[in-house]
Amino acid sequence: xxxxxxxxxxxxxxxxxxxxxxxxxxxxxxxxxxxxxxxxxxxxxxxxxxxxxxxxxxxxxxxxxxxxxxxxxxxxxxxxxxxxxxxxxx
Amino acid sequence: xxxxxxxxxxxxxxxxxxxxxxxxxxxxxxxxxxxxxxxxxxxxxxxxxxxxxxxxxxxxxxxxxxxxxxxxxxxxxxxxxxxxxxxxxx
Numbered sequence: 001x002x003x004x005x006x007x008x009x010x011x012x013x014x015x016x017x018x019x020x021x022x023x024x025x026x027x028x029x030x031x032x033x034x035x036x037x038x039x040x041x042x043x044x045x046x047x048x049x050x051x052x053x054x055x056x057x058x059x060x061x062x063x064x065x066x067x068x069x070x071x072x073x074x075x076x077x078x079x080x081x082x083x084x085x086x087x088x089x090x
Numbered sequence: 091x092x093x094x095x096x097x098x099x100x101x102x103x104x105x106x107x108x109x110x111x112x113x114x115x116x117x118x119x120x121x122x123x124x125x126x127x128x129x130x131x132x133x134x135x136x137x138x139x140x141x142x143x144x145x146x147x148x149x150x151x152x153x154x155x156x157x158x159x160x161x162x163x164x165x166x167x168x169x170x171x172x173x174x175x176x177x178x179x180x
Contacts, residue, residue: 043132046172050159065155067176069140082136086157 005030009037009045017048022056025090032063035086038070042084049086063089095120099127099135107138112146115180122153125176128160132174139176153179 005024007017017035024030037045053060066085071078095114097107107125114120127135143150156175161168 040130040133042136043130043172046132046157046174050157050170050172054159062157065157067136067140067152067155069144080140082133082140084136 005032006034006036007048009035009041009048011041014044014047014051017044018051018056021048021052021088025052025057025060025088032087032089035088036083038083039081042082045084045086049088052088057088057090060088060090063087095122096124096126097138099125099131099138101131104134104137104141107134108141108146111138111142111178115142115147115150115178122177122179125178126173128173129171132172135174135176139178142178147178147180150178150180153177 007021009017021033021035024033035045035049049062053062064085064087068083068085069080070083072081097111099107111123111125114123125135125139139152143152154175154177158173158175159170160173162171
């Protein structure tokens with residue numbers, strides 16, 4: 001069930017993700033949302049978390065923030081990309 | 091003295107910052123380095139931390155990772171920018 005509350009940050013506008021998270025938190029059953037991003041999207045993930053926290057759902061806290069490195073398999077071999085996992089909880 | 095071990099991530103290449111951090115950790119007196127970045131540089135800060143940790147100074151751990159929002163005063167008024175503070179410690 002945890003996977004249902006995971007947001008993968010990609011190329012959509014920042015506010016699309018913020019509104020998706022706010023909508024989920026307005027569902028009484030949702031107490032915890034995980035935001036995941038890789039590479040350049042990491043900055044956007046931090047924006048999304050901060051905007052959600054400061055402008056929309058003041059009751060949430062950062063339960064954990066983790067950094068990691070993922071290995072991607074490409075045509076030219078493997079490459080490393082950094083990732084972030086931000087857990088928001090109310 | 092803490093400020094001496096703070097790295098502000100800007101427009102230089104990622105490896106410049108990594109090497110600056112590795113050099114500081116090779117100084118026996120340095121046990122703790124703070125990496126700070128704002129806006130788009132946040133992704134680069136995470137790359138810097140991950141590359142340092144996985145390729146150069148395996149003994150370090152993330153002591154803390156904090157996200158925040160800073161208010162910038164500009165000619166057209168104020169704007170908000172997200173920031174990250176990553177504390178590396180060995």
